[in-house]
Amino acid sequence: MPGEVNVTRRYFLPQLLIATVCGWLLLCLWGQPAVAAIDVTEAPGELNLSPEVVLLEDSDRTYDIASLPAENERLPWQASGQETLNFSFSSSAWWVQVDLTNGSEAVVRRLLELAMPLHDYLDAWLVDESGEVIRVWQTGNRRVFDSRPVAHRTFVLPIDLPPGETHRVVLRLDTHDGLFDATPLYLMDGASFLAKSQRELMAFSLYFGALLALLTYNLLLYVATRERALLHYVAYLGSFFVLMFIARGFAFQYWWPNWPTFNNQIVPLNIGVFILTLAMFTCSYLSLHRHSVWLPRVLYGAAGLCLLSAMPALWGHYGPLFRTMIPSAILLSTLLLVVAVWRCWRGDVLARIYLVAWCVLLVGITLYFLRVAGVLPYNLITEYAVQAGSGLEFLLLALGLAWKINQLKNEKLEAERKTHELQRQVNQRLEAEVRSRTRDLESANRQLAAMARTDPLTGLYNRRQFLTLVDEELGCRRRLGQAVLFVVMDIDVFKAYNDTYGHQAGDEVLVKVAALLKQHFRREGDHLFRLGGEEFGLLLEADTLKAGYRALERFRGSLEALRIPHQGSVYGVVTASFGLVACEDFEQVPDAQALYSQADQAMYEAKQQARNRIVVRNLLPENT
Template identity: 55%
Template sequence: MRCSLAGLPVGMAKGMAFLVWLFFTSSTWQAQAGVNIAPAADVIKPASRTLMFEDAAGQLDIDQLLAQGDTLPWQPLQHEVANFGFTDSTWWLWLKLENNSAMPLRRLLTLSSSLPDYVEAYVVDEERRIVQQWETGSRRAFSSRPVRHHTFVLPIYFGPEESRDVFVRLSSHDGLLLATPLFVMDDVRFLERTQSELMAYSLLYGGLLALLLYNLLTWLATRERGFFYSVLYLGAFLFLNFILRGFGFQYLWPERPHFTQPMLLLSVGLLYGALTLFSVDYLNLRRKAPYLVKLLWILTGLIGLGLLPALGGHFSRPIQWLIPLGSSYALLLLGAAGWLCLKKDRLAAIFLVAWGGFLVGIVLYFLRLGGIVPYGLGSEYALELGAAFSFLLLAFGLAFKINRLKRDKQTAERKHYELQRRHTRELESKVQQRTRELEEANRKLSAMVRTDPLTGLLNRRQFETLIDEEIQRRQRYGKPLLFAMMDIDEFKPYNDTYGHQAGDEVLIEVAKLLKRHFRRAGDRLFRLGGEEFGILLEADSLQEGSLALERFRHALQQLSIPHKASGYGVVTGSFGLICCNDYGQMPTAMAVYRQADQAMYEAKQNNRNRVVSRLLASKTSA
């Protein structure tokens, strides 16, 4: 007979070992340390006295748990948040709450996260009877929550000197359980906390909305693309944060719980797209580092593709896809800004500090979720504070950019003026000996000022001078004013495909064709900039002007200049024509230009290669 335990028979030794194991495991229920909830002065963080249990199969219900609870392998929670990450398991949390006072109490157990898919909570009395229970979660209707709050708030009732065991079952439909901080508080603390939270979010959302509206109005006034992209960026972040914090589910789709995760990841995709547009324009990467633009758009596209499964309700895999790609994207932006900083680019320095502040907020937010950084106002709102800091600094950077452009323009104009003065003095000093040379130089200078050197057409400055004269002349003689703007369709893709030299040749051919078609004494042709041309027509009616433009449009298409990027296969143009024959109130040059530009834009929006004609009402001239 084999023996162990100081000579006892093997069978008896096994029996004693089993009794010892049974003693220690059966004492788990009784030995679970309780949390005294009677003091109401502070918010209680019960994580240090909370146990967790992994149900890998996800089949255990509360009755089975209570029957086996003493023998299950409960483990203490390691951090002040319940953080399980990517897992297909169901997790149970167990905490014991004790009312050591002689009066009945109500306490609120708060799961301070808006995103757990399924939350089931059970309150068990000292005789292991379920006295309260809830089934809620972000994938159940908002009405399932016992307290209408963007997080999960569970009201638990205690009699005098009574304890309660609380079991919380957390599960996910797709294998992702996000971090969930736990708090216990009374109604007063909850109200104070909620008021502080709402005040913080009101200030954040109000401030960012004000900044968004300011940028929108500035964009409408200046048409500076950076402000428009900042509006997209700000709007995408606000939408993302509104959903992430649970307000979207609470206020926008409370009875459609399956909207939250797809909308959340959709807003993430919008955020990356808007950020790419903004960053490329803000840092002027198309000119300074075009290869980085391609890399950014490749990463943005990969992020967007990775988020597509979210539309089918799969949340875990897009998050796993987003982590490495999002990190690579952030590092690439930081690297680009840092590289430009080394080249003494002040805008890049502002961007680097702003983007770095945002990333610090993101890192602190996730460190708090992981329990690495303790809970506090700074870590709780680190994401929002980082974003607010970033957006304010970037707004300052945009203003700095506009001012710098103004200064550069003023400097260029001043240098040009000084150059003209110096040239004039030099010419005056030689006037007696070189009269004919001076006249020739003045003639050439006048031609340069009036005409576009590439096409030979009148330039934008001459347009601004002549248009006012034409308005007055045609008013004096009672003739209608017809002005058209033309834009070569898809000209930028043409340059990208065939090269800028080929693009210049197209501009020259278009100018030649304009000169052949518009040869009346009163016709004026302008190159207004880039691929835009202006035509001041000598015509008696809007219909006559439209027919003239249609003939030119057809002739341009018949040139059959190949254009792969155009839907028509050849170079075409879009035209906006306005006619003013009511001089009750004289129209301004700006009104004429703006209305023609809008008509041309309408032509481009309607599949291009067409003429859009309008009568200019007198009220638009104000």
């Protein structure tokens, strides 16, 4: 049994000559690499075999299934360790082995799937314990579709394991021209394979159905409107649809199952056509001919280079083809991004939609090509990124086309409207000029009024507005019987700051202080003033003196927390002193100047008490 052979290989004793001879004879027949057999009765419904197999590179293509068992022990087999078999660009053939054992008392059927529809040549053998080949498969993308044992877009091999026996699956993977696609390898029971196939078929049906619906709808729109951008969109979407239908194996299964050579030739040629239609669509979608004479020529030239690099596919050359096509595609993609960014910078709404859509597709295509080149591993993201990105891209572009058609319609209406307006142009010119002058005058008056009310540096109310606004507020609160809370704030030793750091730095401090005031005092009744120099006034809307004091203390702490360096201050940073007056006896503060005087005296007391503090002058009744 294979399990016994594995035990013999690991634990054979040199002193037992008979065991050694028996082990050697079995190894010559069976050739088991140092990987344990997989018990299919204990394996999950869908098992990724890629990390479990062993690999052998056949650079000279000298091995065959007849000579392989006898030489197996001395061959450089290596454990895969890959989540997905990926040989990228390689001139060798690759052998893959895995042992499957049935520990049950009944025949077990499993399905081995190579989930890559574009693999060129696949030869497979099922070998029993005695080394006899009991089943052979020869299929691949370069052989007719009927060579596949299961009619499926990927390669599915049915394996029947008798009870209590171990069989080896041997695969030989080869390519026509040295380009391997990443090949996932799964082992499944029938129910799991059916469920997986149904999920994939549902997803691809929705995907291709959505693309086909977009294509049909926009083709009908082109017939109705004769807008060239719609025709280019249909060509672009149609070439992409065909490319995806081929790449996922559906075209070979349903369209041309007996033409494997054509199936392989059409893939790179369709990529070249897709890139050319992309350039055509971009030029018409963004109306590049209106903005530049040479730019469309550059895009067509790069696209033509991609199409030209696909021509070797007609003579059966594919490996070098992708080595030249990928740089050409990267060049065109870079140009498209630059053009889209340029048009976005010029305020083109269509370019913004195009940039988002193209970036989504570009990310998907980049991930896919990096996976083909072997830079990135095979996984759901790298395998299906093109589908996800393209679906979103075409939806966004369809939205942009609708916007473009509407824009063209508006431009046409505008042109018709201009013809009518020319008849009244002379009479309206004078009226428009008068309205324009009136608007300019009103705007100038508004600007002058704003300049008269606000401080140009900080954006706060100035001292003139302070006198007017506070007098109004005092009158209002006198009628309502409400207390008034007013603060005078002065930045500490600010003259020394200007002398040390310069007046420009001082202005920056004033701007920062004003911004911090706006952040802290945002209630509707809060009013902020720059009273002059480094002095500010705050008319607070607070329910009580304590609430006003707490709000002011929070601001003082925040100002200190800004940590604006100040060598002339004992605190080492910019601070401020505050005088807070609270009063509801308006006989003592009949106007803004009297209120300012009370708060200013309290502020100077704070200055005398080592600064960076709040001094309160409470003129409220004791029970308030």
